[in-house]
Structure formats: C-alpha cells, structure tokens
Amino acid sequence: xxxxxxxxxxxxxxxxxxxxxxxxxxxxxxxxxxxxxxxxxxxxxxxxxxxxxxxxxxxxxxxxxxxxxxxxxxxxxxxxxxxxxxxxxxxxxxxxxxxxxxxxxxxxxxxxxxxxxxxxxxxxxxxxxxxxxxxxxxxxxxxxxxxxxxxxxxxxxxxxxxxxxxxxxxxxxxxxxxxxxxxxxxxxxxxxxxxxx
Ligand code: SF4
Numbered sequence: 001x002x003x004x005x006x007x008x009x010x011x012x013x014x015x016x017x018x019x020x021x022x023x024x025x026x027x028x029x030x031x032x033x034x035x036x037x038x039x040x041x042x043x044x045x046x047x048x049x050x051x052x053x054x055x056x057x058x059x060x061x062x063x064x065x066x067x068x069x070x071x072x073x074x075x076x077x078x079x080x081x082x083x084x085x086x087x088x089x090x091x092x093x094x095x096x097x098x099x100x101x102x103x104x105x106x107x108x109x110x111x112x113x114x115x116x117x118x119x120x121x122x123x124x125x126x127x128x129x130x131x132x133x134x135x136x137x138x139x140x141x142x143x144x145x146x147x148x149x150x151x152x153x154x155x156x157x158x159x160x161x162x163x164x165x166x167x168x169x170x171x172x173x174x175x176x177x178x179x180x181x182x183x184x185x186x187x188x189x190x191x192x193x194x195x196x197x
Contacts, residue, residue: 009042012120020093026109028094034061038089038117045124045196047087049133058095063088071173079190085197091133130172157189
C-alpha cells in the first residue's frame with residue numbers, strides 16, 4: 001500500500017468525508033440527520049470499526065457519544081489508551097432506525113467508504129467491533145480460511161493476519177451494555193492494543 005503524507009491523508013479524507021455526507025446510495029439516507037465520517041488520529045496504527053451511528057451520534061454528528069460510546073470510553077480509559085490516539089469509524093455511516101440490524105444491500109452500498117478509509121489511514125491493526133464489522137473486514141481481506149459464519153465468539157480477541165494487515169475482532173461496546181460480566185475480559189483485550197500505539 002502507498003504511504004500518504006499527512007497533507008495527502010487530510011486532503012483524501014476531506015474529499016471522502018464530503019462524499020459520505022452527501023451520499024444517498026441506500027435507503028438509510030431517508031431517516032438520518034447526519035451520515036458520520038470516521039474521526040480521530042488519521043496517523044494512528046489502530047483503527048476501530050463499529051457498526052453504525054446511534055441516535056445521539058446521528059443527532060450530534062459525532063462518533064461514540066451515546067451509551068455505547070460511554071462503554072467504549074471506559075474500556076479505553078481502563079486500558080490506558082487515549083481516545084485521541086486512535087481512529088474510529090463505522091461500517092454503515094447512517095443510523096439504523098430503532099437499532100435494527102443492517103441489511104445486506106445497505107452494507108454493500110456503504111462498504112466502499114470503509115474500504116477507502118482503510119486505504120487512506122493505512123492502520124497497522126484494524127479492530128472490528130462485533131459480528132457485522134468483523135464479517136465485512138474478513139470478507140474485504142479474503143480471509144476465507146477463517147471459519148466464521150456469524151460465530152463471532154470464535155474470533156473474539158484473536159489476531160488474524162493477511163498480507164501484513166492485522167485484524168483483531170472485539171465485541172461491540174453495545175453488547176457490553178447488556179453483558180457487563182464480559183467487560184473485564186475485554187479490558188484485557190484492549191490493553192493488548194497499547195503495544196501498537
Ligand atoms: Fe450512503 Fe452509507 Fe448512508 Fe447508505 S448508509 S446513505 S450508503 S452513507
């Protein structure tokens with residue numbers, strides 16, 4: 001992959017973010033207030049990929065500020081990671097009404113934006129959060145040897161690698177809202193990311 005300078009990264013992200021904000025490529029544009037582009041440190045070796053904006057994120061046009069974001073912040077803090085040191089984005093850039101699951105055609109319509117973000121940020125390790133983001137990243141990197149289906153738990157916390165790209169699936173913070181007993185294990189998994197930062 002070609003290494004972009006800081007200036008080139010910023011310029012490419014500006015163009016991409018403009019396209020994301022204007023996008024009407026699937027029906028989710030009808031129910032959104034904002035389509036969220038990724039945010040954070042564009043030079044970070046660590047890129048988190050969540051599922052989609054929630055209600056608060058949709059209203060205020062910022063990543064991870066709702067209930068899931070509070071869990072995410074606590075996990076980072078407990079692991080000693082500064083939120084400003086990582087890059088964060090979503091698989092689907094517009095809110096899913098009533099937190100419903102994404103449809104395949106919505107994921108397909110939105111995936112080119114995520115692919116472009118990965119190519120601009122060029123992270124050392126991608127951290128898909130939850131089953132949908134993990135499935136999309138595994139498909140993008142052709143990790144066909146990984147037996148996945150929707151069995152996310154078999155990949156949770158395992159480092160996968162393809163062509164020097166590390167992929168580290170972790171649970172979506174929203175899942176931890178309802179299963180707080182998994183939080184301790186997940187903090188340990190977040191700590192592992194410190195060696196990349
Ligand atoms: Fe466009 Fe993605 Fe929003 Fe659909 S979800 S309208 S593809 S930005």
